[in-house]
Amino acid sequence: MQCVTSKILSVCDLGEEYYRIILERPENMVFSPGQFVSVMDQNSPDLLRRPFSVASQTQREILLLIKEVGKMTKRLRKSSPGDCLSVMGPLGKGFDTSGQNKALLIGGGVGIAPLLGLSQELDAQGRDYLCLLGFRDECEPAKLFKKTNLRIHRETKEPGFVTDLLKEVLQEGVEVFACGPLPMLKAVRSMCMEAGVPSQLSLxxxxxxxxxxxxxxxxxxxxxxxxxxxxxxxxxxxxxxxxxxxx
Amino acid sequence: MGVNTLLRTTIGTLELKNPVTVASGTFGCGREFAQFFDLSILGAVSVKGITLEPRKGNPPPRLHETPMGLLNSIGLQNPGVEHFIREEIPFLRRYDTKIIANINGNTIEEYRELSSILNREDVDAIELNVSCPNVKEGGMVFGTDKEMLRRAVRAVRSVVTKCLIVKLSPNVTSIADMARICQEEGADAISLVNTFSGMAIDVQSGRPVFHLVGAGMSGPAIKPLALKKVYDVYQAVEVPILGMGGISSGDDAVEFLLAGSSAIAVGTAMFSNPLLPVEILRYLKSFTRAKKMGVEHITGLAHRGGFS
CATH class of the missing domain: 2.10.240.10 (Dihydroorotate dehydrogenase, electron transfer subunit)
Structure with a gap:
């Protein structure tokens, strides 16, 4: 774990609600899917850092998918390439990807962030998976995911929730990975327990x-x-x- | 005088190589922060509050951020004294720093039993916490009622031969009166302040954020309040003070020394800057060198005309 300064390489809107930030990946800071960073901007008027899932990483970069929800995320959106952030990480324990069964990845809103890196890891492993991503309305962040094995639910366009997609495909012999709002996670958990399917939830x-x-x-x-x-x-x-x- | 001599200080019978310590409850037992810096740089570590039996802690939410402040309601979650003795003392002993065991109880008898157990163990000091605002029983009751405080300190003093520090609550009319009671009952030192009692209300639900309604306020927002408490206690008693409350820079630390602290503790501000103790220590080294004055002489200097 380290606490270091990292440069912002780009900030890019993904619709009105969401944006992504690409940071220079500090040397030796390696993330497994589901791990997170806590960040602080240099002139922060806040006392505490803010935790963000690492959506994906490359050799040189870290991608954060962020929803504008408060002052800090509003300020961060206005930052420019070259600005610096204090980054602490890698934090937490991520998803256990040692299973072999087909994986169902279900995410709601900005909760899809850690599932991006997870889907990339599963691709690399050659493991079969399907992504179910739910949004209230805007679904721009889904563009970060591979189009194959992807299904999207928009609450303003269709009745129900993303968990209805899960209901359709949930069967014995799969493993479920989920991240999203608490009501969604609670629903996913009970559906999986009823179906006797193991689940990993990112809180x-x-x-x-x-x-x-x-x-x-x-x-x-x-x-x-x-x-x-x-x-x-x-x-x-x-x-x-x-x-x-x-x- | 060498730098090392300039930084040396004592809290009662406890000799510290430097005045930088960390506040109980913000540092666990050091394992997490040991990933960022060598704990041996610290004068002392005050560990997360210990109880006789394991404590489950309060249901979430436990945190609420305010402008430059933090409300917490952790509720003394800890795995109990046996675990502390078995796992945490050996861990901390790998470092060249003093161990301050922070003890908590629901009753006088619990305080006495716990302190007598820890007095036999390899810790350097016992910090009697009579000021936790986040438990239903015990806790702050002992720190806000004069007679209860007297009984608690007396009971613990009767079994503790090690350095005994009493950690005071700021949630009283006269903290100087409370400090005098501690001194009368034989405490070696006083640490202050614990968190201020505060609360927050969720405007959507219309209900208090925390299940216990009240919570403990810490962070830079309380620094001027805490500093005044230290100043007042310094005038009231002879016993040394371990000062804390919102310290987030080297200058803050110096202020607490000047107000009367023999040593200082860093807490909430480490959450955003885990290297803060290292930075404060470096600052104090250069400060004492520049002033050509050691920590022991800076302590309380604001009461004696300052650096003039």
Whole structure:
């Protein structure tokens, strides 16, 4: 893990809501799919860093897919190539990609970010997969994904949710990887548990340190004596659906 | 005088090679931050609050950011004293830094039992936390009620032969009165401040953000408030002060020394800058050299006419 300064190489709009930032990849900072960085801009008036999934990486670059939701993401969107960010990473434990079964990747909104790198990893492994991406309206970020094995659901265009696509293709012998809003993740988890299919869910939570020291990003997980709180930042952000103790 | 001599300081019976320490609850037991810097540079580490039995902690949400501040409601989640003794003491002993064990309880009896256990272990000091605002029982009750504070310090002092530090809550009318009680009951030092009691309300739901309503406020936003508490306590007691509350730069650290701290602790600001303790230490080295004055002489200097 490192905390270093990294240069912004490009900022590019993906519709109104979303944009992507390409950062210079700090030397020796290597990410597995599902890991994240926490960043801070140089003149930040904020106290805390902000965590972002690494959507994908190349030899020299890191790609972040970002949704404008607050002041920080608004400011970041206005940054220019050459501006610098303080980048801490790689953080967290990513997806376990050691399985062999067909993978179903289901993402909602900006939650599709870690699935991009995951799909690239599965491509490299030659593993069979299908991406189901859901959006409220704008679906520009889906363009980052390969067109083959991709299905898109837009809530403003069709009835239902992206989980309805999952229902159609969910069957025994697959493995599900999901990231998105909490209601979506809860629905995915129960569908998978009912179908007896293993799932890996990437969670989002407010974080302070991002490295496991402050225990601020708690998620209830089952254990022998009931439930314990694990840390989304360092025990996760990816958890197995079966282990989560959500009502 | 060499740099090393200039930085040396003591908190009661605890001798520190430099005044830079880290605040309990912000640093775990050091493992996470050891990825960023060598913990041996620190004067001391105050570990995440310890209880006799494991504590599950509070349900989320546990964090809420405010302008330059942070509200937290962690609820003392920790795996208990046995785990601390077995896993964390040996880990920290790999580094050349003092270990301050931060202890918490629901009752006087729990405080006494826990401190007597840790007094037999390889830690350098015991920090009696009577100021955690985020638990239903115990916690801050002992730090805000004079008689309860007296009983807690007396009970712990009766079994602790190591350096005993009492960590005070700022959520009182007169923190100087509380500090006097600690001194009367034989505390070796006082650490302050713990977090300020605060809250946030979600305007969409119309309900408090945190399940326990109140939460502990830390970060640069509280620095001027904490500094004044240190200044006041310095005037009230003879025992040394471990000062903290929103320190986020070398100058902040110097301010706390000048107000009366013999050593300082960095906390919340490390979340955005994990190398802050290293930077503050470097700053203090050059500051003391430039002023040709050691930390022990800078401590409390604001009460004595400053550097003139």
């Amino acid at each position: 989002e939570e407010k974080m302070a340190c991002g490295i496991g020291a402050c225990i601020g990003c708690a998620v209830p997980v089952k254990n022998n004596s009931g439930t314990v709180y694990k840390k989304v930042c360092s025990d996760g952000p990816v958890f197995r659906g079966e282990e989560l103790a959500w009502e």
